[in-house]
Amino acid sequence: MNNSISGFSKLSKEEKINWIAKEYFANSTEAVATIKQYWNNDAQLQQLHDEFIENTITNFYLPMGIAPNFLINGKYYSVPMVIEESSVVAAAAKSAKFWSTRGGFKATVLNTEKIGQVHFLFNGDSVKLQQFFNSIKGNLLASTESITQNMQKRGGGITSLELRDKTSELENYFQLHATFETKDSMGANFINSCLEQLAKSLKEEAQNYNGFTEEERDIVIVMSILSNYVPNCIVRVEVSCKVEDLAEKKIENPKEFAEKLVQAIRIAEIEPFRAVTHNKGIMNGVDAVVLATGNDFRAVEAGVHAYASREGHYSSLSHAKVENGIFTFWMEIPLALGTVGGLTSLHPLVKMALEILGKPSAPELMQIVAVAGLAQNFAALRSLTTTGIQEGHMKMHINNILNQYQTTTEERKIIRNHFENNTISHASVVAFIENLRK
Ligand code: MEV
Secondary structure, rough: OOOOOHHHHHHHHHHHHHHHHHHHHOHHHHHHHHHHOOOOOHHHHHHHHHOOOOOOOOOOOOOOOEEEEEEEEEEOOOOOOOHHHHOOOHHHHHHHHHHHHHOOEEEEEEEOOEEEEEEOOOOOOOHHHHHHHHHHHHHHHHHHHHHHHHHHHHHEEEEEEEEEOOOOOOOOOOEEEEEEOOOEEEEEEEEEEHHHHHHHHHHHHHOOOOOOOOHOOOEEEEEEEEEOOOOOEEEEEEEEEHHHHEEEEEEEHHHHHHHHHHHHHHHHHOOOOHHHHHHHHHHHHHHHHHHHOOOOOOHHHHHHHHHHHHOOOOOOOEEEEEOOOEEEEEEEEEOOOEEEOOHHHHHHHHHHHHHHHOOOOOOOOOOHHHHHHHHHHHHHHHHHHEEEEOOHHHHHHHHHHHOOOOHHHHHHHHHHHHHHHOOOOOOHHHHHHHHHOO
């Protein structure tokens, strides 16, 4: 079957759905019903969601949960998390509770610099290009004034602009490398608008510069775009306590636990195969809060993993040590987040999430998000180095199996009772359900 179509975007929503249903499903009536089942009854709300992207046919639900009891810099937060993976919210809540009785999380924003670049080609004398740049830098910045005015009023704007010679790596390749302060907005639109203006002005100035030859005047702008690598937009989060205070039900020998946890982190520091999974656990917490607050998780993911490789090999984002009987567990990660603009005032649940967090500034949100990541990492390492990860995972996974088999309340009771003392695996739960129903 040839499933291609031209002019799909021009079809009405109803026509798009009908086309998809007929093209890909044997029972197209059922497919249409499933798609429409997820529409919102409130037409206005549905329209809002339809217009977030193109070619919308329906909504895709993800659960939004709350991890309460996060004590961060002496203040309690209930943290909204949007994630499909069972056990992540439970693990975050458990970690939050654990550390709330041991001094809570300390979080500090170290810096908030964003970066953008105009990538261009210049075929000529690089010394002359630098002289040219020095003479027109003021004009370049002045040309962005109508864009930067409002941001400047809020204390932000372009904080530096330099010319970078990259010709040793790529022939004729230079950059305008700009840094930005974007206050409470993530700043992508602001940065890209500034960069496109800088590029336009750069080209115009070059065309009128007497010091250049004809060829040198013809600067080729390749592209102008922000960087999602933000190594100077860093938040540091930390927990610490006396080693003996780590004791609790599952941590009978706190000294051994602390040593194992430090060892687990050393492994993630030197072994990329482990580091990726270790950091994935951190991102379970980070992404869930980033999503709930309407931020761009792809940008965060790209930036964080680049940062994890900054020393030339992929390594752990978190670190731990035991010194003078004190266990310290910490992490520094880059996070370019916004609490104004974008989805933050458009999506009703994003608005709610930010309200639950007390309408944080962007730096405060950086702290909360990073704490969620560290909490998640602690929970994962605690399970991995004690009972193993499957115990908790399978307990949560059992719910998915019970739903999948559409078990009754009565059946659920029996199944749960049985698995209190028996090993949970997908196969064992399924076998038990089937046996129960015989
Ligand atoms: C699963 O989503 C995350 C973990 O694999 C993280 C880790 O191994 O540290 C449990």
